[in-house]
Amino acid sequence: EDQVTQSPEALRLQEGESSSLNCSYTVSGLRGLFWYRQDPGKGPEFLFTLYSAGEEKEKERLKATLTKKESFLHITAPKPEDSATYLCAVQALGQAGTALIFGKGTTLSVSS
Amino acid sequence: DTGVSQDPRHKITKRGQNVTFRCDPISEHNRLYWYRQTLGQGPEFLTYFQNEAQLEKSRLLSDRFSAERPKGSFSTLEIQRTEQGDSAMYLCASSQTGNQPQHFGDGTRLSIL
Numbered sequence: 140e141d142q143v144t145q146s147p148e149a150l151r152l153q154e155g156e157s158s159s160l161n162c163s164y165t166v167s168g169l170r171g172l173f174w175y176r177q178d179p180g181k182g183p184e185f186l187f188t189l190y191s192a193g194e195e196k197e198k199e200r201l202k203a204t205l206t207k208k209e210s211f212l213h214i215t216a217p218k219p220e221d222s223a224t225y226l227c228a229v230q231a232l233g234q235a236g237t238a239l240i241f242g243k244g245t246t247l248s249v250s251s
Numbered sequence: 252d253t254g255v256s257q258d259p260r261h262k263i264t265k266r267g268q269n270v271t272f273r274c275d276p277i278s279e280h281n282r283l284y285w286y287r288q289t290l291g292q293g294p295e296f297l298t299y300f301q302n303e304a305q306l307e308k309s310r311l312l313s314d315r316f317s318a319e320r321p322k323g324s325f326s327t328l329e330i331q332r333t334e335q336g337d338s339a340m341y342l343c344a345s346s347q348t349g350n351q352p353q354h355f356g357d358g359t360r361l362s363i364l
Contacts, residue, residue, distance in 0.1 A: 143293075170350070171350070173352055173353075175355075180357070180360075181357050181358075182255070182257075182342050182344075182355035182356050182357045182358050183294065183342075183355045184355070185352045185353070185354055185355075188352050226293050226294075228293070228294075237284075237296075237299050237306070237307050237349070238284075238296035238299070238307070238309070239284075239286075239294070239296065239353060240296070241293025241294050241295070242293050243291065243292055243293050244293055
C-alpha cells in the first residue's frame with residue numbers, strides 16, 4: 140500500500156535556527172513528490188515538485204531534496220513567517236493526474 | 252489566474268440535512284480534484300474529473316456523496332443525509348495536466364450539529 144510518513148509531527152525553532160523536516164514514502168513507483176505549505180484555515184499552497192532521486196529544488200529559505208525512499212525539506216535561518224504546517228505528498232506511477240497521497244504534516248513554529 | 256475558488260467557506264448544518272459545495276478551478280485547468288481533510292490529518296482523495304468526466308472515485312466516497320462537473324467548468328460536491336463523521340474541511344484542487352502540481356482552494360469547512 141502506498142504510504143507517506145512525516146516526522147517530526149511538530150517542531151519548534153528559534154528564529155535563525157536551521158533544521159530539516161523528513162518525509163518517508165512507500166510507493167509502487169514514484170511519479171512525483173510534492174511539498175505544500177498550509178496555514179491555519181487555508182488550503183495547501185504548492186511549494187515544490189521532485190521527480191527523481193538526487194533532484195533538489197530551492198525557494199528562498201527552503202530547499203527540498205529527494206532520495207529513493209525519502210525527501211527532506213531543509214529550512215535555513217527560518218523566520219516567524221515560516222510558521223505553518225508542511226505537507227508532503229506522492230503521486231504514484233499509473234495514477235497520472237489523480238490522487239495525491241499525503242502525510243499528516245509537520246507543524247513548524249518559529250519564534251523570534 | 253485568480254486561483255481555485257470554493258463556496259461557501261463555512262457550512263453549519265443539522266445531521267440528516269443535504270449540503271452542496273461549489274468549486275471554481277483555475278481557468279484552463281481541465282483536471283479537478285476533491286479532497287477531505289480532518290484535524291491533524293493530511294488531505295484524503297475523494298474524486299477526480301478530467302473535463303466533465305469523473306474518472307476516479309475513492310472508496311471514501313460513499314453513496315451519500317455525489318460530484319458533478321457540468322461542461323467541464325465548475326464542480327459541485329453534494330452530501331446527502333449528513334452524519335457527524337462528515338464534519339471536515341472539503342478541499343478542491345485543479346491542475347493543467349496530470350504531471351503538473353495540483354493547486355488548492357481554501358476549502359469549505361463543514362460542521363454537523
